[in-house]
Amino acid sequence: MACLHDHSCEDHDCSTDWSLYKHIDLSKVSALNEARPGSVKSVFKAWEERLNSSGEHLESNEGDPELLVFIPFTSDVKIKSISIIGGADGTSPSKMRAFINRDGIDFSDAQSMQAIQEWELAENTQGVLEYQTRYSKFQSVGNITLHFPDNFGADTSKIHYIGLKGEATQLKRDVVATIVYEVMPNPSDHKTRAESGGVSHVE
Amino acid sequence: MVLEATMICIDNSEWMRNGDYSPSRFQAQADAVNLICGAKTQSNPENTVGVLTMAGKGVRVLVTPTSDLGKILACMHGLEIGGDMNLAAGIQVAQLALKHRQNKKQQQRIIVFAGSPVKHEKKVLEMIGRKLKKNSVALDIVNFGEEDEGKTEKLEALLAAVNNNDTSHIVHVPAGPNALSDVLISTPIFTGDGEGGSGFAAAAAAAAAGGVSGFEFGVDPNLDPELALALRVSMEEERARQEAAAKKAAEEASKQEKGGEQQASSQDATMTERASASASEAETKTSDMMDDENALLQQALAMSMDDPAINQEAKDTDMSEAASDDPELALALQMSVSDSSKDSSSQSDMSKLLADQSFVSSILASLPGVDTNDPSVKDLMASMQNQSEQKDDDKKPPSEEEKK
Numbered sequence: 001m002a003c004l005h006d007h008s009c010e011d012h013d014c015s016t017d018w019s020l021y022k023h024i025d026l027s028k029v030s031a032l033n034e035a036r037p038g039s040v041k042s043v044f045k046a047w048e049e050r051l052n053s054s055g056e057h058l059e060s061n062e063g064d065p066e067l068l069v070f071i072p073f074t075s076d077v078k079i080k081s082i083s084i085i086g087g088a089d090g091t092s093p094s095k096m097r098a099f100i101n102r103d104g105i106d107f108s109d110a111q112s113m114q115a116i117q118e119w120e121l122a123e124n125t126q127g128v129l130e131y132q133t134r135y136s137k138f139q140s141v142g143n144i145t146l147h148f149p150d151n152f153g154a155d156t157s158k159i160h161y162i163g164l165k166g167e168a169t170q171l172k173r174d175v176v177a178t179i180v181y182e183v184m185p186n187p188s189d190h191k192t193r194a195e196s197g198g199v200s201h202v203e
Numbered sequence: 204m205v206l207e208a209t210m211i212c213i214d215n216s217e218w219m220r221n222g223d224y225s226p227s228r229f230q231a232q233a234d235a236v237n238l239i240c241g242a243k244t245q246s247n248p249e250n251t252v253g254v255l256t257m258a259g260k261g262v263r264v265l266v267t268p269t270s271d272l273g274k275i276l277a278c279m280h281g282l283e284i285g286g287d288m289n290l291a292a293g294i295q296v297a298q299l300a301l302k303h304r305q306n307k308k309q310q311q312r313i314i315v316f317a318g319s320p321v322k323h324e325k326k327v328l329e330m331i332g333r334k335l336k337k338n339s340v341a342l343d344i345v346n347f348g349e350e351d352e353g354k355t356e357k358l359e360a361l362l363a364a365v366n367n368n369d370t371s372h373i374v375h376v377p378a379g380p381n382a383l384s385d386v387l388i389s390t391p392i393f394t395g396d397g398e399g400g401s402g403f404a405a406a407a408a409a410a411a412a413g414g415v416s417g418f419e420f421g422v423d424p425n426l427d428p429e430l431a432l433a434l435r436v437s438m439e440e441e442r443a444r445q446e447a448a449a450k451k452a453a454e455e456a457s458k459q460e461k462g463g464e465q466q467a468s469s470q471d472a473t474m475t476e477r478a479s480a481s482a483s484e485a486e487t488k489t490s491d492m493m494d495d496e497n498a499l500l501q502q503a504l505a506m507s508m509d510d511p512a513i514n515q516e517a518k519d520t521d522m523s524e525a526a527s528d529d530p531e532l533a534l535a536l537q538m539s540v541s542d543s544s545k546d547s548s549s550q551s552d553m554s555k556l557l558a559d560q561s562f563v564s565s566i567l568a569s570l571p572g573v574d575t576n577d578p579s580v581k582d583l584m585a586s587m588q589n590q591s592e593q594k595d596d597d598k599k600p601p602s603e604e605e606k607k
Contacts, residue, residue: 033337104307106338
């Protein structure tokens with residue numbers, strides 16, 4: 001389990017760094033072109049389980065290696081780096097493009113839009129590679145969309161693990177407070193300062 | 204209750220003038236579209252539906268996905284028939300319209316009415332299908348109208364390319380007496396993968412199909428509860444009566460060989476009557492039960508005096524049959540059996556006692572409301588001397604009557 005840091009891993013536990021998966025809103029995670037609906041949720045797990053391929057993994061449809069993964073967070077996060085573990089035999093994705101804070105991106109949008117950052121990926125079945133982000137652009141991320149346009153030559157693309165490293169800020173992006181909708185105006189709900197006993201001058 | 208945005212693609216080509224679907228193919232299609240819009244908006248108020256036409260001058264979006272049913276119905280008016288259907292372009296424009304829906308949380312669905320021949324190649328349709336599947340758009344195809352060679356095959360291939368986990372469906376509607384909308388109501392296009400519009404579908408089926416309804420007795424309990432209740436009660440009474448008659452016939456047939464068991468069968472009939480009466484809980488039967496009890500009592504006493512051994516067996520079998528569905532009745536019958544057994548054993552003693560007139564008169568005198576000088580009582584005493592067998596019968600019912 002070699003890490004790319006300058007120190008050796010016996011001193012600390014890498015898993016605490018890769019703990020952003022706890023802040024992912026798993027119920028709203030979605031993917032396009034996945035072969036089994038809902039299988040995308042299985043790629044977000046703890047660092048220790050990243051090599052555990054016994055469970056489900058994300059696979060694209062036959063003959064089409066493109067994948068699009070939408071990841072919303074429960075609060076704003078700062079993402080420092082991303083790690084991807086793909087499948088063997090060329091099913092690993094070869095490119096990754098990221099979009100920040102955009103809802104409802106589909107393939108035609110992803111292909112035409114300018115990504116906030118793009119990476120060339122290497123085949124990384126042991127999970128030792130991490131891809132750093134331009135940190136200044138990933139400061140308050142409410143959701144991130146990852147687009148994998150191509151792989152290393154196989155019919156389908158497989159992803160076993162997506163890891164995110166960074167910190168959570170405990171802030172929510174656009175929280176809608178409980179709004180009371182009035183069908184008819186009710187004067188008692190709107191007390192003016194004059195009624196409540198304040199003093200106002202008109203000059 | 205799945206949140207969905209739907210685009211309906213209408214075929215308004217020249218082939219829709221044909222009258223093999225009543226009143227015309229186009230009108231049948233319009234009715235089906237109206238029903239679908241109603242079903243979708245009813246299953247979830249946030250659902251949106253849009254409509255576009257595939258033929259005419261070209262593919263034209265009549266209304267973008269909206270939840271306003273009035274707008275959708277209004278745009279169906281004044282549609283012109285003409286031109287040629289362009290299935291591929293229609294589906295692609297529908298996909299574009301869905302992509303720009305306001306609420307991105309809605310699932311995307313396209314419903315296509317394919318009434319005229321399909322002029323595209325199978326490969327083109329499969330490619331369109333794969334693109335829909337990739338963007339997780341579901342597709343429902345209604346294959347009606349022209350039965351072109353290869354049309355069914357092409358549409359099935361399109362469905363196979365789109366289908367992801369059975370979210371897409373195809374329905375083939377041949378021309379016939381049933382209206383297009385009636386056939387569609389029972390399909391997954393309406394029922395929405397097993398949930399959602401089924402309530403609407405049931406109501407629509409009841410309204411549209413007229414006499415054929417899914418309700419018991421052909422009467423909707425919501426519309427006319429009293430009529431439905433009366434029908435149900437009369438049905439149950441008839442069933443109970445028929446059961447009793449059948450049982451009586453069966454009992455009589457089986458008891459013929461035993462000989463002289465008329466009382467047993469009639470007693471059984473009364474017992475079954477009692478059982479069924481208690482089961483149906485009808486008020487009119489309570490008075491019947493009183494009479495039955497008296498008759499039952501007489502029968503039991505008569506039997507106990509005739510021949511204790513045989514009658515007891517018959518009684519046991521009859522009672523076990525009749526009491527199988529009423530445990531309280533079984534308990535009561537068991538007690539009466541044990542009583543009558545005691546009675547029969549001590550019958551000889553009792554008869555001797557009762558033969559003693561002085562003893563009887565003293566008993567009668569102790570009874571409240573009985574005047575020993577009453578002529579009817581005197582007659583009774585006299586008759587008791589003569590009829591030793593039926594003395595209990597005569598004594599008890601008159602004494603009951605006098606007590607009353």
